[in-house]
Amino acid sequence: MVYKLETLKLKAWFSEKQVLNDISVQFPPKSVVALIGPSGCGKSTFLRCLNRMHELVPGAKVSGQVFLDDDDIYSPKMDPMDVRRKIGMVFQKPNPFPNMSIADNVVAGLKLAESHSKNDLAEIAESSLKSVGLWKEVKDDLKKSGASISGGQQQRLCIARALAMKPEVILMDEPTSALDPASTANLEGLIKQLKNEITVVIVTHNVGQAARISDLTAFFYLGVLIEFGDTKKLFELPKNPLTEKYITGRFG
Amino acid sequence: MRLIGRRSKERLILAGTFFLSIIAIIPLLSILATVFINGVSAINLEFLTSLPAPFGESGGGIGNAILGTLIINSMACLFGIPLGIFTGMYLSEYGQKSRLGTAVRLVVESLSGVPSIIFGIFAFTLIVTTVRHYTAIAAAIALGLMMIPLVAKATEISMKVVSNDIREAAIALGIPKWIRTTQIVFSIAKSGVLTGCLLAFARISGETAPLLFTSLFSFFWPSQVDQPMASLQVLIYNYSLSGFQDWVLKAWGASLLLVLIVVAINVSVKFIAKPKFKGSA
Numbered sequence: 001m002v003y004k005l006e007t008l009k010l011k012a013w014f015s016e017k018q019v020l021n022d023i024s025v026q027f028p029p030k031s032v033v034a035l036i037g038p039s040g041c042g043k044s045t046f047l048r049c050l051n052r053m054h055e056l057v058p059g060a061k062v063s064g065q066v067f068l069d070d071d072d073i074y075s076p077k078m079d080p081m082d083v084r085r086k087i088g089m090v091f092q093k094p095n096p097f098p099n100m101s102i103a104d105n106v107v108a109g110l111k112l113a114e115s116h117s118k119n120d121l122a123e124i125a126e127s128s129l130k131s132v133g134l135w136k137e138v139k140d141d142l143k144k145s146g147a148s149i150s151g152g153q154q155q156r157l158c159i160a161r162a163l164a165m166k167p168e169v170i171l172m173d174e175p176t177s178a179l180d181p182a183s184t185a186n187l188e189g190l191i192k193q194l195k196n197e198i199t200v201v202i203v204t205h206n207v208g209q210a211a212r213i214s215d216l217t218a219f220f221y222l223g224v225l226i227e228f229g230d231t232k233k234l235f236e237l238p239k240n241p242l243t244e245k246y247i248t249g250r251f252g
Numbered sequence: 253m254r255l256i257g258r259r260s261k262e263r264l265i266l267a268g269t270f271f272l273s274i275i276a277i278i279p280l281l282s283i284l285a286t287v288f289i290n291g292v293s294a295i296n297l298e299f300l301t302s303l304p305a306p307f308g309e310s311g312g313g314i315g316n317a318i319l320g321t322l323i324i325n326s327m328a329c330l331f332g333i334p335l336g337i338f339t340g341m342y343l344s345e346y347g348q349k350s351r352l353g354t355a356v357r358l359v360v361e362s363l364s365g366v367p368s369i370i371f372g373i374f375a376f377t378l379i380v381t382t383v384r385h386y387t388a389i390a391a392a393i394a395l396g397l398m399m400i401p402l403v404a405k406a407t408e409i410s411m412k413v414v415s416n417d418i419r420e421a422a423i424a425l426g427i428p429k430w431i432r433t434t435q436i437v438f439s440i441a442k443s444g445v446l447t448g449c450l451l452a453f454a455r456i457s458g459e460t461a462p463l464l465f466t467s468l469f470s471f472f473w474p475s476q477v478d479q480p481m482a483s484l485q486v487l488i489y490n491y492s493l494s495g496f497q498d499w500v501l502k503a504w505g506a507s508l509l510l511v512l513i514v515v516a517i518n519v520s521v522k523f524i525a526k527p528k529f530k531g532s533a
Contacts, residue, residue, distance in 0.1 A: 053423065058349070085426035095417040099439045109425030112435055158421070165425060 088162030096146030152183025294505025327392030332399030340407025372462030406448020
């Protein structure tokens with residue numbers, strides 16, 4: 001299989017309300033995929049189906065299949081915990097653990113659920129912080145609280161925390177919506193770098209951001225995937241009039 | 253209405269609340285003042301460290317009652333705090349919506365309103381009548397049971413206010429729920445839990461009724477926990493009613509000591525509630 005991540009007839013519900021309808025889509029490895037669409041279109045729910053976070057909401061349901069390489073992450077023999085270790089996630093609001101130091105935040109997933117030597121953890125912390133460009137800024141403050149740095153730094157810390165797990169895919173749910181323009185630009189640069197290693201799926205409200213950083217774009221509307229394809233083509237020559245209306249800012 | 257303008261109404265309310273709060277504080281302050289004035293002359297090294305003198309003789313101290321209160325309270329904490337913490341953890345992280353959770357929450361809330369004498373009678377019936385003598389263990393159980401709802405409620409509330417974003421971060425890292433609960437959410441809530449434990453300790457330090465049924469009193473140093481044991485509370489009760497002037501004075505001294513302990517705990521809570529890191533929630 002040439003795709004890293006593939007969904008097949010994915011449907012999702014909140015209690016009785018269906019919010020995703022038959023989403024079948026394929027994401028190639030080492031690419032950035034942007035999910036766009038107006039509020040409530042299901043793009044965040046779709047993202048949360050990809051690491052089995054959606055099912056944690058009381059009353060929520062999922063049907064269909066999601067393949068990571070060749071394995072269906074919804075198959076009964078899959079442990080959701082393992083799925084989430086392979087498919088990392090970064091949230092809208094930076095959420096470092098306030099009770100842990102910066103260094104401990106980076107390796108929290110490894111330290112709390114696996115056994116690693118102190119040296120290994122320190123090395124992983126350093127390399128993860130370097131890969132998000134945070135090392136130089138915090139290397140003298142590694143013992144300070146993860147909540148003591150700026151919002152932009154916190155979000156990069158959260159990405160480092162996800163990267164420390166060595167995930168194959170990283171999901172980002174509007175990761176720059178709580179950040180200032182400089183931090184946003186910084187993070188966009190980082191996302192472009194990340195695709196040298198892994199697949200990034202990013203939900204964004206900012207159409208310009210999708211155009212700037214993604215290789216592929218998926219446009220969602222009312223729980224349906226309206227259009228999916230090469231970002232350049234989708235922005236220059238949208239096939240569906242709804243897509244055109246949305247990206248030109250006429251609704252949403 | 254027109255005669256009293258908005259500004260004067262404002263002033264009237266301000267003066268009213270100020271006046272009434274002064275009235276509320278007067279009895280509290282006069283209790284503290286009375287205890288202090290009467291008790292301070294009793295306190296000296298002998299008072300704090302020696303055994304009571306025989307009835308009718310002056311001198312001696314209340315050392316055994318101080319030690320007894322410490323032992324009984326420690327035993328109560330030993331089982332009341334862990335049980336309370338785990339109950340609170342369950343209520344906050346596991347039993348939010350389940351039927352068992354609702355039942356546990358109802359019991360916890362009702363227990364915190366049960367008068368302390370009921371806990372005393374319970375421990376009396378359960379233990380004292382079974383072993384046929386008064387014992388400090390029964391006192392510790394009565395007081396420990398009283399601590400459970402207080403500690404559980406404090407733990408539940410402090411854990412519930414931890415933002416859900418933090419829980420999601422842990423889930424997304426594949427951290428198992430029990431580790432997330434104990435090492436992340438509980439760890440963030442720790443200062444609130446500690447505050448709850450201290451306030452529960454302060455609360456049981458003043459309870460007398462459960463002790464009258466259980467540990468009763470002793471004129472000797474505590475040697476065995478399954479025997480009657482002296483405590484400050486029961487000492488105050490016994491001595492103040494004795495009519496013997498030296499004992500009445502000692503009761504005042506013991507009262508002052510007890511008040512100081514409770515005030516010290518309440519004041520220290522304010523300092524402990526500070527977070528470990530600057531900027532953390």
